[in-house]
Amino acid sequence: MTVNLIHFSPTANLTASENLAEFIRMCKEDLTVFSADLDWEATAWPKAANFTKLGVSARGFTESDRLDDSLIDFAKAYFRYQQGHHPTGTKNESKALRVLEAAFVKTTESASISGLNFAILDEAAVLARDHYVPMAAYQCGRELQRLARFVSEKNLIQSDLSMWKTPIKKPSDITIQTGSKAKSIQAKKLPGQDALEALAEIFANDPTDPKDIFTSSTFAMTMCAPVRISEILDLPADCEIEELDSKGVVLSCI
Template identity: 25%
Template sequence: MIFTPDGVASAESNMTRFIAFAKEDLTIWGPDLIFDEPIWDVTDSYFVRGRPHRIKLRFCDRDKEGTFTPVPLEEPFAAQIKSVLRYRESIERREAAPLLSLSAYKTLLQAYRTTGMVPNLTNLTSSLVDTAVAIAGETSSYHAARVGVALAELSRFLFTNRLAPFAPPDYRHGVSRSYRKASEKGLPSEEALEALPKARLLATHPRDVILTNVMALLVVAPSRINELFALPSHCEVRPLDPHDDRYMLWWAGSKRHQDFIKGIPEALTPLAKESIGLLRKCTSAARDVALWYEKNPGALFLTSDLEHLRGKDLSVDDISLITGITSKWWATNRRLKSVVGGPTARYSFGEVERLFIAMLPSTFPIMDRKTGLKFSEALLVVPKNLFDMKTQAFTCMFEPITYSRVQEGFMKAGGYSHASACRRQTSL
């Protein structure tokens, strides 16, 4: 029997179906197998010449002396690895029981515990597999290699069957110690980690509110930051079941990962909701401007109270009202030619309009070519120059938030940048 994952369901939903399938529909190791028991006796399914002892799959821990304890492994990890082992054995019968695979999965459980993550295969990542291989390497390089091979197979299986969206489909074990140490040097300091929540609570300027809540989203929903840039403003997903109160976000995949629905842990749901709400509020004006340009190609955005200026020669004060820039020298610095005649400098509306139309992103109206997301639909789109510390933001033009903007807003290789959101807030 073949398990068929739901192509549009979340990994958590597919995993629930997969466990039920393995528990109720499969008969490998006997139709009377008690799935929830921590020890499975599978002796009758294998013949091992010269070894008359019982063959048991033990889903429980060992004590310090290496003896199995009666305490079962924690859920949902135990049910997940039971299902994987039973299903894979039903697809491809092997001469030996999957004791080595089970041992590797227990090493993976150690990796979850070491990193402090909840043991759940749906959130498997290459970093977790690396940690498991490193733990196995403390015994011997041979053991590390065997664990790496087993976990590479597990990762590929989970990814292919839509059970773990971040599981590496082509994992290669054997991360060098020097590479691991170099990676650890790039981790933020304890000081920086402690400053993040404080900076978020103290932030008032839209720039800082956006930056700190982007980081909050990366905490509640760990992922590649480029996937965050492809979030639509309406990214919250309501479960079809009215009794299901889980909080989920529609997420754009990357690096061969498909788009998927990401469930947020219940304890982090309030933070996720608040961060999405604050980001949406701080970026709504930019989306409105982008939508206006979609509907009015070739024209300059004006608020309704400034429409009377369209097509007229503009004073310096008029330009300030249109652009949001209070500098009296803005037009001069842009080398706009003033209209001849009159006691004060005035500028052609057409010249100002052409200057701003040229600022539109080259891919407009599409922001993310992979998903087709428009600027007018994106969560992370802001007034142009909002993150420029030396000038004011334009009220008539927009731009996407980029990786460099987030990077500059926090830490650089040499320490805090001049634009650090943490430094601005924590120095208050």
């Protein structure tokens, strides 16, 4: 299936509301991402997204669980546009749109994207922290930042929010930290002494089974130089090559 992708360029002599209307129209009528026969009005787009409020279950939702009517068309347009141009498996646009709607509802009377401002973005980030686990909240914050820059640069809103930065920091990785707790977690991921000695003994006994040769040789090599694991991952399927001389005698085997 051919996907029809179009880049949206705002028109300078149009107002922000007029550019917004054209952006939604283009995404609804001209894009073919998620199928040319996509049911735009549906709350759920199969294998794509549910346009439902923050905290609503992915199954069993009702029409009252839909995103606010004043936001939902923009939400669908933005989701379809971004997933068309930058497809991802995580689809973090959904997270950002849900916390954004919740922030609108909490702070204003309307959830129209036209009313987006710094305060609503800040509140959305707070809601992301409260609702999602740390890594998901971080991803949500990054998507909020991208959305703010997008609607500003495409002249879909009157305000310039392109300088807004997400306050949600990326969760620290325990594997690169120091201290007794980090060492304890790292130690649990390592094989025990008995396992290490068993693999070393298999290697020393010159195994004949191909699986034993590969496993024990890889173990021995990475124990000496761990960074060389990349060489194993890059091995081709047929990595044994015999070189012959002019008389057909094997010169080498690599």
